[in-house]
Amino acid sequence: MDRHKIIPKMMDYPQLVGIFASIGTGISLLPQFFMILKEKKSGTVSLVWLLILLAGLCLWVWYGVLKKDWIIVVSNAFSVLVNCGICILMFLYRGRDAGE
Numbered sequence: 001m002d003r004h005k006i007i008p009k010m011m012d013y014p015q016l017v018g019i020f021a022s023i024g025t026g027i028s029l030l031p032q033f034f035m036i037l038k039e040k041k042s043g044t045v046s047l048v049w050l051l052i053l054l055a056g057l058c059l060w061v062w063y064g065v066l067k068k069d070w071i072i073v074v075s076n077a078f079s080v081l082v083n084c085g086i087c088i089l090m091f092l093y094r095g096r097d098a099g100e
Helices: 013-027 030-039 047-067 070-092
Strands: none
Touching: 013 070, 030 070, 047 070
């Protein structure tokens, strides 16, 4: 007997890998976001790096929409939001780094 007929297949292996990869990618910048928020300074963050990453994430969201792959869309959209939050905090706290 085929095991797929006995046990209903909820998700296949590539989807699970995609979900876990998305979670890891999505939360990877949260420590940086919370550090900037807590310390109220952002001098250690490269704006060029952040803008390049943001552009790449936006392209991933677009790609996910084109492919109708909602795992890609949702995870990268979350990362875009975190990156936008970091950019906002960088601009809010930009003058505070100079004195130290």
